[in-house]
Amino acid sequence: MLASYYLQILLLHVGCVALSGTLFAVRGVMRIVDLPCANHRALRWTSYTVDSTLLGAAVLLTLIVRQYPFVDAWLTTKVLLLPVYIVLGGFALRHARTRAGRTMAFVAALLTFGYIVGVALAHDPAGWVALVR
Numbered sequence: 001m002l003a004s005y006y007l008q009i010l011l012l013h014v015g016c017v018a019l020s021g022t023l024f025a026v027r028g029v030m031r032i033v034d035l036p037c038a039n040h041r042a043l044r045w046t047s048y049t050v051d052s053t054l055l056g057a058a059v060l061l062t063l064i065v066r067q068y069p070f071v072d073a074w075l076t077t078k079v080l081l082l083p084v085y086i087v088l089g090g091f092a093l094r095h096a097r098t099r100a101g102r103t104m105a106f107v108a109a110l111l112t113f114g115y116i117v118g119v120a121l122a123h124d125p126a127g128w129v130a131l132v133r
Helices: 002-032 041-065 073-095 099-122 128-132
Strands: none
Touching: 002 041, 002 073, 002 099, 073 099, 099 128
């Protein structure tokens, strides 16, 4: 029965990826230019809600397609990169004390996010490289 909702869940997941990445990018730029509203409660809670929905949809998709982290290499890569992205994003938005530190963490987080997206599109740990081979 869950499989009959595959397309809807996939679209929800992809939409949340786009929204999450956009929200992070906007907040990151706001933080780099020292706008205090970058960490406003509404933006943070929106981010938490989108990311929780994204994770829930991801779990449902793994159950539907029967591909699992630590079994399938491309999903393992995504799961291992996710905490890297979260930590870098935390430094970019909150923990880095200097503008240079925030900027470096922000760029590294965006590159990690892009790599995760490439892995997802290619279904290959090589990510974007696998798509251009």
